[in-house]
Amino acid sequence: MAEAATTDGGAADEAAFLAAYDPRDYEPVAVTVDVVALTIRPLDTAATSSAAVKPAATTTESAADDAVPALHVLLVRRGQAPFAGRWALPGGFIRATVGPDGSRVEEDLDQAAVRELAEETGLAASLDRRAADRRLGRVYLEQLATYGTPGRDPRMRIISVAYLAFAPDLPDPTAGGDAAAAAWVPVASVDRAEMAFDHARILADGLERASSKLEYTPLATAFVAPEFTITELREVYETVWGQPLHAPNFHRKVLSAPGFVEDTGATTARGGARGGRRARLYRAGSARLLHPALLRPAQEEAQ
Amino acid sequence: MAEAATTDGGAADEAAFLAAYDPRDYEPVAVTVDVVALTIRPLDTAATSSAAVKPAATTTESAADDAVPALHVLLVRRGQAPFAGRWALPGGFIRATVGPDGSRVEEDLDQAAVRELAEETGLAASLDRRAADRRLGRVYLEQLATYGTPGRDPRMRIISVAYLAFAPDLPDPTAGGDAAAAAWVPVASVDRAEMAFDHARILADGLERASSKLEYTPLATAFVAPEFTITELREVYETVWGQPLHAPNFHRKVLSAPGFVEDTGATTARGGARGGRRARLYRAGSARLLHPALLRPAQEEAQ
DNA sequence: GCAATAGTGTCTTTAAGACACTATCCC
DNA sequence: GGGATAGTGTCTTAAAGACACTATTGC
Numbered sequence: 281m282a283e284a285a286t287t288d289g290g291a292a293d294e295a296a297f298l299a300a301y302d303p304r305d306y307e308p309v310a311v312t313v314d315v316v317a318l319t320i321r322p323l324d325t326a327a328t329s330s331a332a333v334k335p336a337a338t339t340t341e342s343a344a345d346d347a348v349p350a351l352h353v354l355l356v357r358r359g360q361a362p363f364a365g366r367w368a369l370p371g372g373f374i375r376a377t378v379g380p381d382g383s384r385v386e387e388d389l390d391q392a393a394v395r396e397l398a399e400e401t402g403l404a405a406s407l408d409r410r411a412a413d414r415r416l417g418r419v420y421l422e423q424l425a426t427y428g429t430p431g432r433d434p435r436m437r438i439i440s441v442a443y444l445a446f447a448p449d450l451p452d453p454t455a456g457g458d459a460a461a462a463a464w465v466p467v468a469s470v471d472r473a474e475m476a477f478d479h480a481r482i483l484a485d486g487l488e489r490a491s492s493k494l495e496y497t498p499l500a501t502a503f504v505a506p507e508f509t510i511t512e513l514r515e516v517y518e519t520v521w522g523q524p525l526h527a528p529n530f531h532r533k534v535l536s537a538p539g540f541v542e543d544t545g546a547t548t549a550r551g552g553a554r555g556g557r558r559a560r561l562y563r564a565g566s567a568r569l570l571h572p573a574l575l576r577p578a579q580e581e582a583q
Numbered sequence: 584m585a586e587a588a589t590t591d592g593g594a595a596d597e598a599a600f601l602a603a604y605d606p607r608d609y610e611p612v613a614v615t616v617d618v619v620a621l622t623i624r625p626l627d628t629a630a631t632s633s634a635a636v637k638p639a640a641t642t643t644e645s646a647a648d649d650a651v652p653a654l655h656v657l658l659v660r661r662g663q664a665p666f667a668g669r670w671a672l673p674g675g676f677i678r679a680t681v682g683p684d685g686s687r688v689e690e691d692l693d694q695a696a697v698r699e700l701a702e703e704t705g706l707a708a709s710l711d712r713r714a715a716d717r718r719l720g721r722v723y724l725e726q727l728a729t730y731g732t733p734g735r736d737p738r739m740r741i742i743s744v745a746y747l748a749f750a751p752d753l754p755d756p757t758a759g760g761d762a763a764a765a766a767w768v769p770v771a772s773v774d775r776a777e778m779a780f781d782h783a784r785i786l787a788d789g790l791e792r793a794s795s796k797l798e799y800t801p802l803a804t805a806f807v808a809p810e811f812t813i814t815e816l817r818e819v820y821e822t823v824w825g826q827p828l829h830a831p832n833f834h835r836k837v838l839s840a841p842g843f844v845e846d847t848g849a850t851t852a853r854g855g856a857r858g859g860r861r862a863r864l865y866r867a868g869s870a871r872l873l874h875p876a877l878l879r880p881a882q883e884e885a886q
Numbered sequence: 887g888c889a890a891t892a893g894t895g896t897c898t899t900t901a902a903g904a905c906a907c908t909a910t911c912c913c
Numbered sequence: 914g915g916g917a918t919a920g921t922g923t924c925t926t927a928a929a930g931a932c933a934c935t936a937t938t939g940c
Binding site (some may be wrong): 303307370509511526528531532551552553554556557558559 | 915916917918919920921
C-alpha cells in the first residue's frame with residue numbers, strides 16, 4: 281500500500297496495472313433507470329367534450345381559459361409481460377455506446393435518465409453540463425432513489441435508479457418519439473394498484489419529493505413558462521399540493537423571498553377572459569434555496 | 584396485453600411463463616453498497632496524551648468530562664489497489680446467499696448496507712423489519728444516493744448505492760469484526776482530497792443530508808444514549824452543524840416541538856464535574872417530523 | 887461562598903395567516 | 914357600470930433570537 285500512497289492520485293495510471301475484479305467476488309446485476317416526469321397541464325376535457333365545437337381562440341393561447349390545471353405524470357403502457365397492459369414509468373436499461381475510436385463508452389446514470397425521457401417525449405436531449413443540474417431543454421432532472429428489492433421484477437434481479445423530472449407543459453408524447461403508448465396521465469386518475477412493478481411506490485416517493493422541494497427551493501418555476509405571473513406560480517403550488525392557497529399572502533411571500541422571482545417590468549398583454557387587471561410578469565431568480573421557505577399548510581393530524 | 588390486465592396482480596404466476604430478458608438487451612453491472620456511518624464521540628486525545636496516567640473515574644462514565652465531542656465517520660484503509668493506502672467508506676458488493684432449500688436468495692439493498700456496517704463494526708445485525716426504518720441495534724439507516732459515473736472505479740463499471748447511518752457512540756471497530764483497518768475518524772481531520780474513488784463526494788453529500796435531517800426530524804436522538812439531557816442533544820446539533828447554539832433558546836425549542844422528546848421524570852445522578860445543577864433526562868418521543876423545525880442559523884452569504 | 891451548569895422570563899423582530907380594501911381591466 | 918382579476922394595508926398570532934435572570938449543584 282505504500283507505493284500507492286506516495287504516487288498521488290494516479291488512479292488512471294494504476295488502472296493499466298490492475299487486474300479486473302475476480303468475477304467470483306460479485307454478481308452482475310441489470311440496472312435500469314426509471315423517470316417520474318411531472319408536468320402541469322389543463323385537464324384534457326377536449327377529448328370527451330366540445331373541443332371541436334368550441335371556436336378556436338384568436339390568440340395564441342390554445343388552451344381554454346377555464347381549463348383546470350392538473351398535475352400529470354408521463355406513463356407508458358406496457359406492451360409485453362410482465363404487467364402487460366399496465367401503466368409503467370418510462371425507463372430502460374442503462375447502455376453502453378461504442379465510441380468513434382471503437383472503444384466502449386459507458387453511459388452515466390444522469391445521461392440515461394435524460395435519454396429515456398427524450399425518447400418518450402420526442403424532445404431532443406440537450407444536456408447542459410455546465411449547470412449543476414441536468415436539463416433536457418427546460419426540464420429539470422434530479423435523482424430520486426434506488427429500488428432494488430429482490431423480486432420487484434418477476435423475471436430477474438433488477439436494480440432501478442429512479443429520477444424525478446419537473447417540466448413545463450410539454451407536447452403529447454405521441455407527437456414524436458418512438459413510444460406510441462406513452463401519455464401524460466393526470467396523477468389523480470392513476471390507478472396506483474394497477475401499476476406495473478413497484479412503480480406506484482416510486483411515483484408516490486416522487487410526488488412527496490416534489491411537494492417537499494416546492495417548499496424550500498424555487499423549483500416551481502420549472503413548471504411554468506420562462507415568464508410567468510404570480511398567479512401562475514400559485515397554481516403550481518395549489519396543483520402539486522392539492523389545496524387552495526391564500527392568494528394575497530402567497531403574493532407577498534413569493535416577493536419577500538430574495539432571488540425567487542425577478543420582475544421583468546412587463547405585464548400580460550391583457551387581463552382575464554372575463555375582465556380583470558393585467559398581471560405583472562416575472563422570471564425565475566437566481567436563488568437555489570428559499571428564505572423564508574413557503575411551507576405547506578399544516579396537515580390536520582389525528583391527535 | 585389483454586390477458587394480463589384481466590388476471591389480477593399475478594406477477595408471481597406470470598413469472599413461470601416468462602423467458603428471461605434477452606441478455607443482449609442489457610449489460611450486467613457490478614453493484615456495491617457504501618455506507619457513510621456517522622457518530623459523535625470525544626476527540627481521541629487519549630492516544631496522544633495522558634489517558635493511562637489519569638486515574639479512572641469512579642462512575643461508569645469512562646470518557647473524560649472535558650473531552651470535546653466531535654463528529655466521526657467510519658472509514659477503512661484500503662489494502663490493495665486501486666487507491667491502496669487511502670481512506671474509503673466501508674462497503675462491498677451486494678451478495679446472494681443460498682437458502683436452506685438450495686435456492687438462491689438475493690440480498691436487498693438495505694440488508695446489504697446493514698451487513699456491511701455490521702461487518703466493519705463487529706456489531707450483530709438486528710434488522711427490525713417492523714419499523715419503517717432499518718436499524719442495526721440502535722443505528723438508524725437510510726438510503727443516501729446512487730453514484731454511477733463511468734470511471735469512478737478505474738477497473739470496471741461499478742454502480743454504488745450509498746447509505747447514511749446515524750449511530751450513538753459505538754465501540755472502536757478494531758474491537759471486533761474482520762476489518763482491522765477500520766476506524767472512526769474525526770470528520771474535520773479527513774483529508775478529502777486523499778479519499779479513494781468518489782468517496783469524498785459521497786461523504787460530503789452524507790454530511791449535508793445529516794445536517795438537513797437534524798432540522799426537520801428528531802434524528803439527533805439517534806446520536807445519543809436512550810436517555811439524554813437537553814444539553815447532550817444540543818451538543819449533537821452543535822457538532823454536526825459546526826457552530827454553537829444559544830442554549831436557553833435551544834432548550835425551549837426542543838420542548839416546544841411536540842413529540843420530539845419525552846420527560847422521563849429522572850435527572851442525572853450528579854451535576855457537572857466542576858459543579859452545576861442536575862439535568863433532567865429525556866427519551867426520544869414519537870414524532871417523525873418536527874413542528875416547528877429547528878432551522879440552522881442563517882448562513883452569511885455573499886450578497 | 888463561589889463557580890459552573892440547568893432552566894425560566896420577557897422583550898424585540900420576523901414570519902404566517904386572516905380579512906378588508908384598493909387598482910385595473912374586459913365587456 | 915359591473916364583474917373579474919391583481920395587488921396592498923393592517924391586524925393577530927406564532928416563532929426566532931437576544932438578554933437578563935433564577936435554580937441547583939459540587940467543591
